[in-house]
Amino acid sequence: MERAAIEQVVAKVLAALSAQPAEQAETKGIPVGISNRHIHLSAEHTAILFGPGHELTKDRDLKQTGEFAAKETVTLVGPKGVIRGVRVLGPVRAFTQIELSSTDGFSLGINPPVRNSGDIAGSAGIVVVGSKGAVTLSEGVICAARHIHICEKDAKLFQVADGSRVTVAVPGPRGGTLSNVLVRVHPTFRREFHIDTDEANGLGLSNGQLVTLHHEEG
C-alpha cells in the first residue's frame, strides 16, 4: 500500500477516534421513528372507502409538520391473510400508497418491494376495505426504504445533502449498522430516522432512541 494511501487511512481513523465532547455527540443523535403499517389515501379512494365527501378526522399530529394519524382505519385483504385496523395517515395525497413490513407482506401473501415513498410503479397489489366500500389496487404496496428526515441546518451540521446515502450505527445487544439510508432534506423536516417494524425489532430499536449518522465510503 502506498504511503499516501496509508496516511489518508490514518487521518480518517484518527478523526473517527478523536473523542467528541459529550454535548456535541448528543446534538448529533437522530431520534428513531418506527413506522407501523399504514395507508396514505387519494381523494378518490377516500370517497369510495368512507363515503362521498368524507374528510379524514385527525387523531394526532405526527412528528413531520402537517402529517397526521387519522381516526379512520382500513382492512387489508391478501391472498393468504387479513390485517385489520391499518391506520390511515393524512392529509390526502395524489395517489394511494400502503407501507407494510415484509413480515406483514408474508402474512397477507404478497411481496411488497423495498422502495422510496412515491415509487410505486409495479409494486404489490392488495384489496383495501373501508367502512363504506372496497378498492382493489393493482399496485401501491411497498416496504418503505429506510430514510432520514432533516432540515437544511441539520444537513449542514451532518455534512450531507438531499439524496445522500449514509450509514446509521445502532447501539445495544441487538446493535449493528444500517447502510444505504437515504437522506431527505426539506425546510419543514424535523430530525427523524424512519424505519419499519422489522428493522426496529431486528436491531432492538425503540421509538425516540438516538442513533448516529456516518458517511459511507466512496
Add this chain to the structure above:
Amino acid sequence: MERAAIEQVVAKVLAALSAQPAEQAETKGIPVGISNRHIHLSAEHTAILFGPGHELTKDRDLKQTGEFAAKETVTLVGPKGVIRGVRVLGPVRAFTQIELSSTDGFSLGINPPVRNSGDIAGSAGIVVVGSKGAVTLSEGVICAARHIHICEKDAKLFQVADGSRVTVAVPGPRGGTLSNVLVRVHPTFRREFHIDTDEANGLGLSNGQLVTLHHEEG
C-alpha cells in the same frame, strides 16, 4: 494519541484492507438460516398437548444434525392475540422453549426477551394449545439471540472459539452489519447463521444467502 496506539490502529486497518483472494472469501461465506416462530417441547408437555405416549412425527430434517421439524403444530394464545400453526421442533427436550420474533410478541401482547437458547428464567409466559390439551407457561418464551453454528474445523478457519462474539456483514440494498453474534462450536454443527424473521426482513436476508464473519474490536 500515543505513537504505539497509532501503529496498532494502522496495523488493524491494513489487515482489514488487505484484499482476500476471491476463492478464500467464498469458502468463508456463512449461509443464513431464518428461524420462523417455533416451539421445543418437554416430554411432559408433549403428553398434555398431544396425548399420553404421543411421539412427535418427523416432517423433515433441519440442517443441524438430529434436529427435525415435526408434523405437529400448536396454537399460542396471548393477552392480545392468537397465532395458529406454530411448528413443533424435535426431538423432545428437557424443558419447553418457544422462540418468537418481537413482531410475534407484539401481536400476542407479550414481551419476550432476547436470550440465548436455554436461558429462559424470567422470560415471557404464554398459553399453548395442542390437539388434546393446553399448557399455561409462566416462562419459556424468548426471542433467540442471533448466533452462528460451526464445527471445530471451521472455528479454526475463522479463528474463533465457542462463546466468541463476532460481527456479520450483510450485503444488499437493506444491508449493514449485525454485531454481538454468539459463536457456538460443536463437532456435529453445520455452518449456519441463525436469525429470526425480524432480523432477516429488516436486513433483506434470504435463507441460504451467504454472509461474512468479522472479528469485533477489543
